[in-house]
Amino acid sequence: MRISQRAQRIEPFYVMEMAKSAAAIAREAAGTDRPMIYLNIGEPDFTAPPLVREAAERAIRDGRTQYTQATGLPALRERISDWYAQRFGVQVPARRIVVTAGASAALQLACLALIDAGDEVLMPDPSYPCNRQFVSAAEGRAVLVPSTAAERFQLSADKVAEAWGAHTRGVLLASPSNPTGTSIHPDELRRIHAAVTERGGITLVDEIYLGLSYEETYSHSALGLSDEIISINSFSKYFNMTGWRLGWLVVPDALVDVVEQIAQHLFICPSTVSQYAALACFEAESLAEYERRRAEFRARRDWFVPQLQALGLQVPVTPDGAFYAWTDCGAACDKLFAGRSEYNSGMQTAGSWEFAFELMKRAHLAVTPGRDFGHADTARYIRFSTANSMPQLEAAVARLREVLA
Numbered sequence: 577m578r579i580s581q582r583a584q585r586i587e588p589f590y591v592m593e594m595a596k597s598a599a600a601i602a603r604e605a606a607g608t609d610r611p612m613i614y615l616n617i618g619e620p621d622f623t624a625p626p627l628v629r630e631a632a633e634r635a636i637r638d639g640r641t642q643y644t645q646a647t648g649l650p651a652l653r654e655r656i657s658d659w660y661a662q663r664f665g666v667q668v669p670a671r672r673i674v675v676t677a678g679a680s681a682a683l684q685l686a687c688l689a690l691i692d693a694g695d696e697v698l699m700p701d702p703s704y705p706c707n708r709q710f711v712s713a714a715e716g717r718a719v720l721v722p723s724t725a726a727e728r729f730q731l732s733a734d735k736v737a738e739a740w741g742a743h744t745r746g747v748l749l750a751s752p753s754n755p756t757g758t759s760i761h762p763d764e765l766r767r768i769h770a771a772v773t774e775r776g777g778i779t780l781v782d783e784i785y786l787g788l789s790y791e792e793t794y795s796h797s798a799l800g801l802s803d804e805i806i807s808i809n810s811f812s813k814y815f816n817m818t819g820w821r822l823g824w825l826v827v828p829d830a831l832v833d834v835v836e837q838i839a840q841h842l843f844i845c846p847s848t849v850s851q852y853a854a855l856a857c858f859e860a861e862s863l864a865e866y867e868r869r870r871a872e873f874r875a876r877r878d879w880f881v882p883q884l885q886a887l888g889l890q891v892p893v894t895p896d897g898a899f900y901a902w903t904d905c906g907a908a909c910d911k912l913f914a915g916r917s918e919y920n921s922g923m924q925t926a927g928s929w930e931f932a933f934e935l936m937k938r939a940h941l942a943v944t945p946g947r948d949f950g951h952a953d954t955a956r957y958i959r960f961s962t963a964n965s966m967p968q969l970e971a972a973v974a975r976l977r978e979v980l981a
């Protein structure tokens with residue numbers, strides 16, 4: 577069968593290969609005193625709070641399961657708008673909010689609305705792998721710009737200006753970022769947006785982890801900077817609703833009708849039951865629970881990152897949000913693989929991919945190697961997810977200590 581060029585351009589998702597091996601090892605480890613610990617998973621270990629689950633049950637019981645408007649329930653768009661005002665002090669009118677099937681659909685809609693064949697979109701290296709594929713599916717091309725720890729693994733205005741070319745359409749950033757958990761400083765973002773605007777481009781900011789920010793400096797939505805910035809968000813992370821497939825995007829007024837029309841054709845509407853459930857996310861009781869959980873995520877970060885550093889696993893920039901630790905395992909690899917001829921023959925150098933497999937086999941600890949997130953320096957890095965309980969994180973550190981002793 578002839579596969580489309582478009583499909584062939586989609587890159588492999590290496591972490592899926594890893595997940596298959598992890599599943600096989602987990603089956604063997606299940607009956608032992610060392611079951612697999614998963615620090616590779618990019619989703620909260622919490623489920624939606626009680627009011628949200630009850631609201632979903634009520635919607636099903638009452639038969640409120642028909643299609644909604646393509647842009648989502650008006651009441652939900654209003655609640656999201658209120659949340660921006662209350663939590664972030666930014667006025668985002670409900671008419672500019674389009675509810676979608678997760679941030680994934682929001683990213684697809686934004687790319688389809690704005691990218692033409694051959695357009696290039698600048699992104700930092702490392703960044704969330706699917707973002708490159710959304711651009712690619714819209715017949716554009718993601719251009720990865722290597723970022724450094726000094727830049728918080730984000731783009732800078734200077735780098736944007738330097739990388740801008742004849743086909744550049746704009747930038748796609750994520751703040752806080754997956755895999756680094758680091759955000760762009762608001763002043764830098766302002767400069768980036770100015771550089772982009774000067775060149776007639778578009779600024780897309782994936783703010784899916786914004787609710788999970790831990791530092792005042794970075795707890796601001798890009799929407800406060802300009803009505804022209806396109807922001808992507810989701811109920812998956814802060815609201816703990818990954819499998820409910822619900823997110824949203826905020827677009828400038830001029831784009832609302834365009835995005836609505838594409839959404840009507842491509843998706844009809846986001847899940848109705850999930851939308852009714854999500855209304856309950858904004859009840860005081862649910863918001864209090866989300867804030868308690870945010871404090872828990874922060875406490876895990878505060879404990880886990882110094883533990884990694886003490887083991888010689890450097891986290892060059894302390895994450896200010898999300899639940900990831902982007903960790904340089906170069907020194908650990910040198911130590912671990914020093915005596916192994918297969919890695920020191922001059923033919924092959926062991927990196928984070930081999931390190932991740934070693935941790936999985938010897939410590940029954942699943943982590944994510946850097947490979948999927950970019951090309952520049954990702955063979956040195958692994959991503960730990962702290963979306964797991966404190967006892968599991970403690971057990972993981974004990975196992976890491978044994979492997980690295």
Ligand SMILES: Cc1ncc(COP(=O)(O)O)c(C=O)c1O
Pocket residue numbers: 618677678679680681704750753754782784809810811812818822823
């Ligand atoms: C940066 C980033 N953007 C988008 C997504 C997609 O999320 P959703 O579940 O809302 O589709 C993820 C999921 O991990 C992510 O990390």
